[in-house]
Amino acid sequence: MSRPDTGLTAAALEFLALPRTAAFTTLRPDGTPHVTPVRFTFDAASGLARVATRAGARKARNVAAGGPAARVALCQADGFRWITLEGRASVDAGPVRLAEAVRRYTARYGSAPPAPPDLAVIEITIDRFLSLNV
Template sequence: MAHDLADLSPAYLAFWGEHLMSTLTTPRRDGSPHVVPVGVTYDAERRIARVITRGGSTKARNVRAAGADGARVAVCQVAGRRWATLEGIAQVRADAAAVAEAERRYAERYGRTPTPNPERVAIEISVVRALGRA
């Protein structure tokens, strides 16, 4: 079920705040999907989902390989019959401010500050579609 990004329900937004793990799907060079478990945060006001990872991770490499226009990706989470997917265009951000913001939001959602990692980057997803049943 599709949702209007400009008018997401309180239940849908609350679901993205629960302590749940998600999956991130990125395209491999051959077009096949690479799906991995991640922690993700969603900033509904800016329509940005964020994932923190190592700069050399496969997911970060897949996003970079898509080029300057970014990679079409999806993050998804499930809890019983409730589910939500955010689709959008991802870019890897290595600047300190973007990484710090992603870490702050991760700590807020998951209740723990990520261990310091000088190789950390943020995958920022400009969300263009929201689906789900939350």
């Protein structure tokens, strides 16, 4: 698999590696936005962002309801520096994808994510980004 050209600078990638939270926006079935703080990881080599969550969480249900066209946004901010990553999302509870999400989360945040019985991962294929002062 070739590396996607995300267009992100080295400074942007460093910013995305900081152990911060982000505002995660999904769309409810009625089209209104649902915004919640999340911890996430970003893999520049694959262009994937991952959010570990419960399969029954509103954000996961919103993504699942959107099907293959489900679009989401993650915005990590620190004062007047921010990056928003946008893309198509899917929900997966398979053991291989969950293990990779947990591994990356643990590396970024220094501890494993909560492990509810319905743990799932939202994978976002990033196709657009916006940033300021990064």
